[in-house]
Amino acid sequence: MAGEATDPEPEPPRGELGQLLARVQGAGRHAESVSLEAILDSLGQRSFAPFLLVAGLVTLAPLIGDIPGVPTLMAALVVLAAVQLLAGREHIWLPSWLLSRRVSRARFVAVVRWMQRPAHWIDRLLKPRLTWLTRPPAHLPVAVTCLLIALAMPPMEVVPFTANGAGLALTLFALALLAHDGLMALLGYFLTFGTLALVVIGLA
Template sequence: MSDTSPPVNIEAAPQGGFIDAIVEIAGARSDAPQTLGHVVDALDDRAFGLLILILAIPCLVPGLPGAQLIAIPIFLLGLQIVFGRNEPWLPGWAMRAKLKPEWLTAIADFASKRLRWTERLSRPRWRFIAHGAGEKILGLIIALAAVTIMLPITNTIPSLAITVAAVGLLQRDGMFMLGGATLALGWITALGILIFGLITGAGFAASFVADHAPWVAEWFK
């Protein structure tokens, strides 16, 4: 079945600050639910950064139901930055995903009230990080951070890292890009150590029980 909902009605691509761009996208929608594809069509040359930011904001909510699904488009967008795509591509199911007006409004309100400081503090700088290889490395880190969002109840910290990184992409701010990358890598490392510890700890415990207290294993038979 084809999507018959009306497209986002924006006279021109938003050219002001990125927070105002998000507010404009939310304010330009009709009362009918829009699709993610309509939002993508409304974005300008900052599409990657804006789209990643719009997707990351709701994932900041701890334990958000559905964060695992939202992380999939973020993962795909991160990989596309790595491979140097000029325009974002998402699979059909993602482009057809409905975005309720209230959801877009909530994202815009959060961005306007809580993220204005990032717009004030960020600016084009550290261009050796903000372009070329630095941008591709950041795309890979965003993709890896998105993978950790897919794990149960682990979405807030990586989403914050992705949000900061997305601001860096939008503003061509190498400092914000580095900050987001550092937070993401720190989280990925900590999570990896925790998972490794749980796996090795469980293996050690099982081995210890088998060698020294085999009667414990009988409880679980």
Template sequence: MWVRRSERSMTLYELLGKMQPRTRQDVFVFSQFWDVMEKRGFGPMLALPSFIACTPIGAIPGVPSLVGGTILLIALQILLGRRNPWLPQKVLNLECDADQLRVMVEKVKPTAVRIDRFLVPRCFFMKQPVSRSLIALCCAGCGFVMVPLELVPFMGLVPAFAVLIMAIGMTTDDGAVALVGVSISLLGFVFGAQRLAAVLA
């Protein structure tokens, strides 16, 4: 999850910049981000789909399930000990509206600058194998539950947000933030299960 590498950890502002489609680009293809970021570890790879699920794009029918499946696949690779993430070409070819994504990133960037003041490499115990496995399991669980939670309006936001927080912690090497994401995911599992049971009852 936190592979030893020469690059310094990224800031949240830098991560958002990598997510932002280029000017005059009408369609954003997932592979464009993947090609740039795949060597930076699993954090950025989990950040993009979870961020998309937290935007209005995530309200489009089918998107939560698609994002959840992508997150699940990436998280399973962490558990399997892969050094670099891999996704099938069909997932890499997925597209979304570039204008929508560009606008959302621009809106979040000012907040990201303020948040970056508090994001620092710390809580290095979170890099230990047991902690890595815990975070990967939480991400995998969030991805899995996003599929059935699509039946409950807006409930998919909870696991997506939890993954986003964990991904930010992974990307910035801030174990404290990753731990917050783990806590949100555990609470989300309980709340989501209750809501889903009520819908299916």
């Protein structure tokens, strides 16, 4: 059909992160632009970890994460998700104005392909360990820490490289929850407080 964008078949995914990226790349497959709602729907049930993964990878990625306003938009996503998780909601609700935000399919596919390069290496590192740092009620301090990251993200847009640190921290927490890998959570905590310290120094 005229006007539809098509993509070549992605390489077979080899691990959990690779499988997630393969599903994400299929979001809005026959449209010229991709909405946040389509991306989240491609990840299945709307739980906290996919929200963190989307926000973290988008903030971390080139072509999209460096666009002014994008880190703040991802911060709004994390704040809404974290507050609802802390309030005890099992399913995350987002307003339509946020779900309807779109990016061109060409740029979206380029970013996903960029993410696929290190995905296989990351999947080899992930495994269940220190699971007491990821299983309930340990997900609550993760949510609080992610909320702190999100609240600090708007000023990060004026402090070089700190938004990338925030994106990496969110990604580590998402991977920790998805793979029950407490080591990733520990790295996320260290990176969070290091990044927040840089923000304070940069704004002082």
